[in-house]
Amino acid sequence: MKLHTLALALLGALSAHAAWIPITSLPVTITQPGDYYFVSDIYEPTLFQVPAITVNAPGPVVIDLRGFALVGPEYNANNSAGVLIQSNDVTVQNGSIEGFLEQVGAGSFYQPRRRPEFVC
Numbered sequence: 001m002k003l004h005t006l007a008l009a010l011l012g013a014l015s016a017h018a019a020w021i022p023i024t025s026l027p028v029t030i031t032q033p034g035d036y037y038f039v040s041d042i043y044e045p046t047l048f049q050v051p052a053i054t055v056n057a058p059g060p061v062v063i064d065l066r067g068f069a070l071v072g073p074e075y076n077a078n079n080s081a082g083v084l085i086q087s088n089d090v091t092v093q094n095g096s097i098e099g100f101l102e103q104v105g106a107g108s109f110y111q112p113r114r115r116p117e118f119v120c
Contacts, residue, residue, distance in 0.1 A: 023063070026052045026070075033059030038068040038095065045073045051084035052100070058087065065095020074099035081105035 020035045026044040030036060030053065044052060052070055055061050063083065070082050082097035085106045097103035 020064075023053070027054070028052075029054045030057050030061055030063075033057050033061055035062045035064070037064040038066050038070070041069045041071065043069075043071040047072050047080070049080050051081045051105070053083045054086065055083065055090050056086040057090075060089040060091075061087070062091045062093070064093055065097075067095055069096045069098060071097075072099035 020037050022039050023036050023042070024039055026042055027047060027050050034057075042052075052072055053063065055063075072082055080100065081102045081104060082100040083092055083104045085104065092104060
């Protein structure tokens, strides 16, 4: 009986992993808890004063860059955040964010102020 329980637990873990949601284009607003991932580098030269990814979800969110890069319009001094976090329990991991005034910003009244160096 214990082997059957272990098999069901493993099956549940595999099906939970299958729920990863790909991020393939920008801008994107995440409004649901979940696990999100990049499938390639994403370069978006047309983002002006708009975050590439906005997270406003009522629960945990993981954004796994999977070794890829999120690259914004570096030449525009007025561009926004690569990832704007407007909720709790958000993880951004395993990649780099470049070409934004701020790579990651937080808060409901976000105003970019400086250009820190931030690498996930």
